[in-house]
Amino acid sequence: MISSRTGATLGQQLEDQDMKKFFLMMPFILGSAAMAQEHDWGARFYAENCAGCHGETAKGDGVLADYLTVDVPDLTSLSAANDGVFPMLRVIQIIDGRSGLRTHEKPMPLYGAIFREDLQPPMGMPGASEPLVRGRVLSIAEYLQSIQE
Incomplete structure (x- = not known):
């Protein structure tokens, strides 16, 4: 179906809208990546979300x-x-928990879902927070990799 106003098909119009949303989100995504390089976000996210059970040193001795x-x-x-x-x-x-891979017992929270809820999509764009959710999960995983003995 061709729009009489723009001459573009509905599919092209939707693609244009998606591209506009993508470009609107780029500063947030790129800004997050730059901030992650400046700070140890993985350690911060670990301390906020994991240390209660796994302990400050990740030895499994949290409060x-x-x-x-x-x-x-x-x-x-x-x-x-x-x-x-x-x-x-x-x-x-395992950290994300939304994949269905549950090798651990029930007490482990589904942090992918928790982070997604914490990072409500700006401007009502479904899925817009997903890169930030994945960034948090990856930051924690990279932090854990960095403390291996």
Whole structure:
């Protein structure tokens, strides 16, 4: 269907709208990436979201660990338990939790969903917060990789 006003098809109009939204979001996405390089956001996000159970040093000895009915893993030994290779994809999937990969017991929160709710999309654009959610999850995973023993 051709629009009489612009001569563009409906598909082209929708693509143009998506591109406009994409370009409107670029400063936020690029700004977040630049800020992540200046600060250790992974350590910050870990401290805010993970240390309660896993501990400040990620050894599984957080203040809430004694109250859980499951053992809280030592996150500094993930590489050692995986033949010396940090299991980045698996760690990302477990932190995010939205993939359905639930190798841990129920007490582990679904941080992908939590972060998405925290980062409500600006300007009512569904999915606009997803790059920021993935950035938080990746920041935590990279922080965990950096503290492997």
